[in-house]
Amino acid sequence: MQAFYATQFVLQLPAGHRFPMGKYQLLRDRLAAEVPEVQLMQAEPATDGELALVHTPGYIAAISDGTVAPAVMREIGFPWSAAMADRARRSVGATIAACRSAQRDGVAANIAGGTHHAYADKGGGFCVFNDAAVAARLMQAEAARSRRQPLRVAIIDLDVHQGNGTARVFQADPTVFTLSIHGQKNFPFRKEAGDLDVDLPDGTGDETYLHALEIALGDLERRFEPDLVIYLAGADPHEGDRLGRLKLTWDGLEARDRRVFDWAWQRGVPLAFAMAGGYGNRIEDTVQVQVNTFRAAADYARRWHNRPR
Structure with missing residues (x-):
């Protein structure tokens, strides 16, 4: 199973900044040591043309050259730098590469990504460009060369925060289905309408969450037949997350x-996943959630490898 990374492009954040930038390198190190089935690949940056499938040219240019308005950067939550702009492009490029790999091999990953708060013309909530949205659009464009019907993409977003940017991008688009299960009272405080939004109260634990997921997947299946799944496997529903407000255990996550990997496997639908959010009181807990996701994914990658052709 291929996993794409940009961990060598590290943002130098101010002391005390609440974004745990170090989690990506810690995750990569643990995967290299403990999950040898994962083939680690460096991500290439997304091009202007690829980003423009979702984002406005003015916003792309402003992020690239540093002329982005200070208010926009405050909403994103990072200081601007050339390294930030490059890393944002590579985070999108990693999801693009994971989608291509998944369509060949069944399952693939982005070690970062899940930047679902980015809109067409602005970012927010530590998200600069929307990797899942760009990748979905690009996979559709590439598939259009060889098929009559549009490639249908389901974005299953299980970060604790609603994917408001993704929902807005694909509103009224019947070829992309956006499913988000998130904390009702958590950021963003003004939600966008996706195709299927499941709001959960603070303190939701394993049993209630997994029941809600089962119902949501059944609803998705009745309403949409995807050719590709992009899964945002956020670690922030974990009970040890300082921003999550839900109470899922490691076993629950x-x-x-x-369940998501099995849902896609049973239907023969390729799946690319990204790590999305994770803000553990202990960074090691966030990384453990993510390592567990990769171990589960590697099991399903072996199934895909042995699948009758």
């Missing part, structure tokens, strides 16, 4: 991941 692993069960969540396996």
Whole structure:
């Protein structure tokens, strides 16, 4: 199973900044040591043309050359730098590469990504460009060369925060289905209408969450037949997350991941996943959630490898 990374492009954040930038390198190191089935690949940056499938030319240019308005950067939550702009492009490029790999091999990953708060003309909530949205649009464009019907993409977003940017991008688009299961009272406080939004109260635990997921997947299946799944496997529903407000255990999150992988596997639908959010009181806990996701994914990658052709 291929996983794409940009961990060598690290943002130098101010002391005390609440974004745990170090989690990506810690995850990559643990995957290299503990999950040898994962083939680690460096991500290439998304091009202007690829980003423009979703984002406005003015916003792309402003992020690239540093002329982005200070208010926009405050909403994103990072200081602007050339390294930030490059890393944002590579995070999108990693999801693009994971989608291509998944369509060949069944399952693939982006070690970062899940930047679902980015809109066409602005970012927000530590998200600069929307990797899942760009990748979905690009996979559709590439598939159009060889098929009559549009490639249908389901974005299953299980970050604790609603994917408001993604929902807005694909509103009224019947070829992309956006499913988000998130904290009702958590950021963003003004939600966008996706195709299927499931709001959960603070303190939701494993049993209630997994029941809600089962119902949501059944609803998705009745309403949409995807050719590709992009899965945002956020670690922030974990009970040890300082921004999550839900109470899922490690076992509960692993069960969540396996249910999504199994749902796609049973239907023969390729799946690319990204790590999305994770803000543990202990960074090691966030990384453990993500390592567990990769272990589950590697099991399903072996199934895909042995699948009758």
